[in-house]
Amino acid sequence: MGTTGAEDVDAAIGLATAALRAVADRDWSVPAARSEWSCRDVVVHLAQDFAGYAAQLAGRVAEGYVPFEVVPEPGTAPDGLVRLVEATGGLLAAAVFRAPRDLRAWHPYGHADGDGFAAMGVVEALVHTRDVVAALGAPDWRPPGPLCARAVERLFPQAPRDRDPWRTLLWATGRSGLGDLPRLRAWRWYADPIRSGRLVLCELSPDLAADLHGGGEGGFAWAAGGPAEGTRFAGGLVEQAHEAGAYQPGWGVYVIVRASDRRAVGGIGFHAAPDADGAVEIGYDVVESARGRGHATEALRALAAWAFSRPEARVLRATVEHGNVASHTVVGRAGFRPVGSGDGNVRYELRRGELRPG
Structure with a gap:
């Protein structure tokens, strides 16, 4: 199956930005799917996560988050927010690519190496893009199965491996049921389980x-x-x-x-x-x-x-x-x-x- 790395981050960002650009002409003030946040807020959150993960790796942070925030200029249109996602996603891909193999940086769900933060970025990109485009009229959007499978394998040791990878990722992140498994009321990933x-x-x-x-x-x-x-x-x-x-x-x-x-x-x-x-x-x-x-x-x-x-x-x-x-x-x-x-x-x-x- 292989591991999640910089190439997967690039692929996920490419898929996400293409999907978001396709709905950039719609009203991003509406709530994202299964969220109290607006579509705009979800996309800004996505950029913040990418930049934050990149900073954890680049700074080799052992405890806590690097204290900064990504804030778009007031009035930034959806197309500008997509460019922000593209840029911060590129920063994450670069940080993953340069991360030494023995690096472990802090995350509240467990210290992680470059591959771990890459998988986090892929999960964030895929599920939040789905949340936005589903709310804006494209509920059938889906990313490639192998990309999802590698992220699930890295971060969700509790998730089944014999089901459709995209549906499994949605189940693991509390967004849908999975066959006989009900939708989870609470969830998290595990970057460093025992x-x-x-x-x-x-x-x-x-x-x-x-x-x-x-x-x-x-x-x-x-x-x-x-x-x-x-x-x-x-x-x-x-x-x-x-x-x-x-x-x-x-x-x-x-x-x-x-x-x-x-x-x-x-x-x-x-x-x-x-x-x-x-x-x-x-x-x-x-x-x-x-x-x-x-x-x-x-x-x-x-x-x-x-x-x-x-x-x-x-x-x-x-x-x-x-x-x-x-x-x-x-x-x-x-x-x-x-x-x-x-x-x-x-x-x-x-x-x-x-x-x-x-």
Whole structure:
């Protein structure tokens, strides 16, 4: 399939600007499809994203966005806005082309390399162009499947790979259903998920956690019987922490995605960020239809390895009910050792350097 790069950014910009020019004679003050923004505002947003992504790469930004804004001159006509998209898209393509292979620049959805920012630019160009032209009388516009497929492959590990790529991209960005999969109420992409041999761990942002807690899908296609109530409850804890100002990215809840079919099979995560002693509690569950395949153990090892790659974590803790034989096996295989018991539970700890590889 190949990876998304500068050529794909150029291709997406060419497709987007051609489509936008074809409707430049229409009223861009009307709302874009499925948006509270006007068509004009969406196109300006597109230019801002391109310039912002280019700046992240060119500046090798490790934290936060470069503090600037792209603002068109007052009264700029649609054709001028299209030229703005063309120019800022060119900046992004150039930044992607020049980005060193080892560069990782900051984005709120995960640090990304040049290919990652290229995929972000492609997604922004395609879906926002569709939002605008659909509102202005061209609802059947569609980009080439391979271009969509490469962007989906780079940013949406939870999206099916056996469906039409364009329809899949629209589903992954909450714009339509996909066969038996309903339209997502909340969504995001994953520039830097945690990967293991058979699984991908995708962190729930607070809005996705709130959606999951409220009965939604959290942006995922779930295996039969999912999500489990424990995962929905954990989503509520992330939502509460965010509302209280205590949420710290990385130290929340992750959805366990099976790489073979892109189905979500469970949840795993931390109760909070590490305390002053470097200790952090971890928990997990797997939907009943996916149990007995080693997913919990693999996910636990992967997330524990991520935690110990952070200097603030020195010991992981897990609490398991006395009678939960399967969970005792999971923590034991990962290297956790019992350190006490009480209230019908066994308390386990895993210290830095004690993690057992698979």
